[in-house]
Amino acid sequence: MIFKKIITLFALTSNNIPQIPPIGIIYGKTVKLPIIGKQYIETKYINKNTAVIRLEGIINNKGTSKIFYENNKEIIELSDNLISIMNKFRCKLNRPYYDIENDKIIFELCFKSILSKKVILDRIDTK
Numbered sequence: 001m002i003f004k005k006i007i008t009l010f011a012l013t014s015n016n017i018p019q020i021p022p023i024g025i026i027y028g029k030t031v032k033l034p035i036i037g038k039q040y041i042e043t044k045y046i047n048k049n050t051a052v053i054r055l056e057g058i059i060n061n062k063g064t065s066k067i068f069y070e071n072n073k074e075i076i077e078l079s080d081n082l083i084s085i086m087n088k089f090r091c092k093l094n095r096p097y098y099d100i101e102n103d104k105i106i107f108e109l110c111f112k113s114i115l116s117k118k119v120i121l122d123r124i125d126t127k
Contacts, residue, residue, distance in 0.1 A: 104120050
């Protein structure tokens with residue numbers, strides 16, 4: 001049986017209802033990550049609980065993150081293939097959130113428990 005890694009976060013908004021990006025809008029950016037190098041990261045919410053995450057560069061893969069709420073906490077569950085990649089690079093996802101004022105997705109990637117990189121994904125207009 002494959003166990004899912006679960007990231008537990010306290011709700012970041014004052015009313016305990018975390019904001020999510022608009023459904024169908026793509027957010028992405030090419031970033032230079034410790035250990036990995038240049039990597040394109042893209043996120044698109046396909047419904048209020050599920051986002052598709054696409055990686056291009058050194059790592060080429062696509063997976064999902066699912067969000068649900070339990071006892072006023074936001075729980076994020078990544079697909080098995082994304083968990084496998086994160087385990088391979090000894091990487092953890094910390095403090096993901098949507099900055100509604102600046103329309104950006106922000107999170108931190110921590111590598112080998114000593115290196116971290118704040119990642120800010122910008123909205124990509126797909127007209």
